[in-house]
Amino acid sequence: MSDLAKAVAVAIVVVAMLCVLIRPFRLPEAVWAVAGAVLLVAFCLLPVSGALVGLGKSLDVCLFLTGMMLLAEVARREGLFDAVAAFAVGHADGSPRRLFALVYAAGVVITVFLSNDATAVVLTPAVFAAARRAKTPPLPHLFACAFVANAASFVLPISNPANLVLYASHPPALIDWLARFALASALSIAATFAALAWAERSALRGSCERAAEPISITRGGWAAIAGLAITVAVLAVVSAMNRPLGLPTAILGAATAILVLVARRASPLPLLRGVSWSILPLVAGLFVMVEALGRIGVTGALAGALRRAAASAPELAPWAAGGMVSIADNLANNLPTGLVASDAVAQAHAPSGLVDALLIGVDLGPNLSVTGSLATLLWLAVIRREGEDVTAWRFLKTGLMVTPPALLLALAARIWF
Secondary structure: HHHHHHHHHHHHHHHHHHHHOHHHHHHHHHHHHHHHHHHHHHHOOOOHHHHHHHHHHHHHHHHHHHHHHHHHHHHHHHHHHHHHHHHHHHHHOOOHHHHHHHHHHHHHEEEEEEOOHHHHHHHHHHHHHHHHOOOOHHHHHHHHHHHHHHHHHOOHHOOOHHHHHHOOOOOOOOOHHHHHHHHHHHHHHHHHHHHHHHOOOOOOOOOOOOOOOOOOOOOOHHHHHHHHHHHHHHHHHHOOOOOOOOOOEEEEHHHHHHHHHHHHHHOOOOHHHHHOOOOHHHHHHHHHHHHHHHOOHHHHHHHHHHHHHHHOOOHHHHHHHHHHHHHHHHHHOOOHHHHHHHHHHHHHHOHHHHHHHHHHHHHHHHHHHHOOHHHHHHHHHHHHHOOOOOOOHHHHHHHHHHHHHHHHHHHHHHOOO
């Protein structure tokens, strides 16, 4: 391929990714990702076989997302997260700070076991309703949803689709994963909570309503709880066996949805309409574009840089890698950044410590800006539907206070211990 053709391919990918972030004409993000992939093939910058390879690489992540979105939509429709929000208000005892802590704790649990996207999409509207019910400013509690979604997203392999991307759908076995990331995750979660509580301290002063009407769980809700519990247990076993998580997640998500629909004797159409299916072509398009970058040598150049860094400065390389990918997340979103990093580490045969530092950067770095991760973009769309809005500058000011200490502590825990 000529240098001109390579330049055109890079330009198409860059423009497509920018359009994914800024959404010209308010078109869905998936439109721009798919358009970029189609243009690469149409201009013969990527052969059809290469596009199929990219689609094949995206399959496990798409299956994982399908299962998680079905589980999240079932939980939302059955009112499980509204029940969690009502429980939080009822136990806040009139304290916005206590409500903030309860919301954050719920976000940790949901992120760890259902993924950060579930926290952003499903918990956020429930928290907004809880804040209104408690008659307290909603923004600190909404921020808790956004920041914990990334801060807790490397506790388990299933906590963030980017984890599957970076490890090419074959993450370390569960015991190994916990040994490598348990301390880093704990510090990330604690530091993010402390910094965010301090940043929002003025809005968390005073008191709020002390009681909320309890929400009873329906028969379908109990069926959803059973399905979720089984899903968590099965995924823990599959992860411990070091097997791909996509197909089991999709099967369990579909089975849980069917179980709840049968229990309620309900039509599947409303549930299916509630799922954000556009995420799947978005992910597939990103994988195809990253495949094109790999074929023209971009990821090869990054792999060479990683090899040289690991050889010449093994102690500094993880710090540099984690910091640089954190910045890249906020320039190009963490999903494409994770895709490029995945190809680069595979070609470089990078040591595990360097790969783990990259993962921390990919997962935690997006807390710096509102465009940093898919979860945060989804969170922004949700709060806008609820009548709230956050400017990029407002989020950045908070992110600058919250992200650096959590990132440094998490990297230190993984590199030094």
